[in-house]
Amino acid sequence: MAENLKGNEKVFSTRIDKFFVGLERAFNFLKKFFVEVWVPPYEFKEVIRQCYRIGYNSLPLISLTGFIVGIVFTNQSRPSLSEFGATSWLPALISIAVVRAMGPLVTALIAAGKVGSSIGAEIGSMKVTEQIDAMEVSATNPFKFLVVTRVLASTFMIPILVLYTDFLALMGAFLNVNVNEKVSISTFFVQVFDSISFLDISSSMVKSLVFGFTIGIVGCYKGYNSTKGTEGVGKAANSAVVMAMFLIFIEELLSLQITNFFRQL
Amino acid sequence: MKDTVIEIKNLSKSFGDMHVLKNVNLDLYRGENLVVLGKSGSGKSVLIKIMVGLLTQDSGSAIVLGQEVSQLKSKSLNELRLKIGFSFQASALYDSMTVRENLEFPLVRNVKNLSKGDKDKLVEEVLEGVGLIQAINQMPSELSGGQRKRIGIARTLILKPAIMLYDEPTAGLDPITCMDINNLINQVNEEYKTTSIIITHDLTCAKVTGDRMAVLLDGHFGNTGKFEEVFEHAVDGRVKSFYDYNFIEQ
Known part of the structure; x- marks a missing residue:
């Protein structure tokens, strides 16, 4: 045509x-x-290794970001609430915002940058240096060893990282509220847990699973299909991040609609 | 009667408008070292990648150890691949693994019920064979180009293949290391009783390692025979210039 x-x-x-x-x-x-993913042999050892790499190695960055997000969000929300004399609602507001949206979104975006690019670059460089072909000729399924393991690991680890980010963001928020409003930790967390529901937590976890899957599969896809030598590796890493971030926002929007539908039932 | 190990019949392969291999015919006999020579981009690597099923031909057939490679299902293809050792041009060692892990990789996935002791013994044996036992715990990034080539060859030898395919084994190496690799190819052939195809454009490598030469010109095998028959009495200008260039360069 x-x-x-x-x-x-x-x-x-x-x-x-x-x-x-x-x-x-x-x-x-x-x-x-x-x-x-269903066909044996299962590469359990490699899945565990990837879980460690994705989860443990992301901890410092996630910890810092989660904590700062909690402090900053609390600080930015205070003036608006204080206009109505409602600063006592800060823990409730923050917990809803963190659990429902900010925790999963911030974690996923950071992981897309850190984990997605690293998967894209690693698999991309393996592709252009014929390491994937070498696996194939040694009668090993490279798709199973490289792609399935990484996608599973990121799908399992992102929800755990989200819980961790939520906790640190709430701790950051507590620090801020404690300094300014002299609220005790028990009062703070009673308000936090009063304002979030099972639906908030479960939807946040399901969403995080989807985000983790997206980061893993996009990184692997871009790396696995990279061409043109080292230039292609750079492009694979870059487009893995851009595409994963784009999809994460779309998924966030969709999950919001779905969760709202269940909230209205 | 010679025992044919690999039989290539009327094989063609194109990438878009580029016709790399045009009705190529080639036989490889048990125990011989066949050198395939040709310019860069002439389709030498494509030919051996078709033999292990990494690429599929457009037409014709590639019969390896009596089996048409393109017709094999995944399981049978993997069984066939275990009998073929493929040494890649850039060695293709797994960057994230040590030399030991690189060598264990094909072993643990393809040999059942192997104890740790047996595994270690096999790895050490093969590394000693290529003279690099001291590199066992090193990462590939810590090795020189020649060492990487040796480890790459060792990794293919661990499954004791019947056929060895070497893709540009001396590319990018200094003349002394090239000679070491050439000797290693001959040593492997003797010790493991392999049948080999050596893809190269290095005529010294071809002369030292090859029993028979096949020159790939414009998608066809122009000349085949012993080194002297192909090069020293070459009539074809392209083959002659190939010979002159290699030896004048050195």
Whole structure:
């Protein structure tokens, strides 16, 4: 079809072709994951190794960010609440914001930057240096060893990191509230747990699982399909982050609609 | 009667508009070292990648140890791959693993019921064979180019393959290290009784390691035979210039 067109039409047509080819490739990659994840042999040892890398190695950055988010958000919310003389609502406001949206979102965005880029770059460099081919010729399924393990690890670890971020953000918020409003830790956490429901926590966890899966699968897909040597590795890492972040926001929006639907039941 | 290990029949492969291999025919006989020569981009690596199922031909057949590679299901293909050792141009060692882990990788996944002692013994044996036992706990990034090549070859030898495929074994190495690698290829052939295909454009490597040469020109095998037959009495200008360039360069 593209051969019979000229100039801009041809460029446009080629782009559309490329888009659909890319979409098909991504779909097949996703399909392959769901097939391979059930087929033995299972690479348990590698899954554990990846869980450690994704989870433990992200802790310092997540800890700092979570804590600062708690302090900053509390500080920024205080003036608005104090206008209505409602600063006592700060713990409730913060807990809802942190558990429902900020904890999962901040963790996922940081992990997309740190974990997604590292997966994209690592698999990309393995691809261009023929390490993936080397696995294949030694009768090992590289998709199972590299992709399935990393996607599973990020799917399991992101919800755990989200819980940890939530806790640290609340601790940051408590520090701020304690200094300014002289609220004790027990009063603070009673208000926190009074204002959040089971639906808040469960939707946050389900959402985090989806975010973790997205970060893993996008990083692996971009790395696995990288070309053009070292330049391609850089592009794979970069596009893994951009695409994962974009999808995380879309998923956040969708999860908001779904959770609101359940809230109204 | 010679025992054919690999049989390539009318094999063609294109990438877009680029026709890399055009109706190529080639036989590899048990116990021989066949050197495939040709310019960069002439399709030498493509040919051996088709033999292990990393690429699929457009037409024709690649029969390895009596099996048509492109027709094999995943399980049978993996069984066949265990009989073939593939040494990659850039060694393709796993960056995140030590030398020991690199060597254990194919072993633990393909040999059942192997005790830790047996595993260690096999790894040490192969490393001693390539003269790099001292590098056992090093990371690939700590090794020189020649050492990486040796470890790459050791990793393929651990499963005791019947066929060895070397993709540019001396590319990017100094002449002395090249000679070491050439000697290693001959040593492997003797010790492991392998049948080999050596892809190269290094004529010294070809002369030292090869029993038979096959020159790939414009997608076809132009000349095949012993080194002297192919090069020293070459009539084809392209083969002659290939020979002249290699030896004048050195």
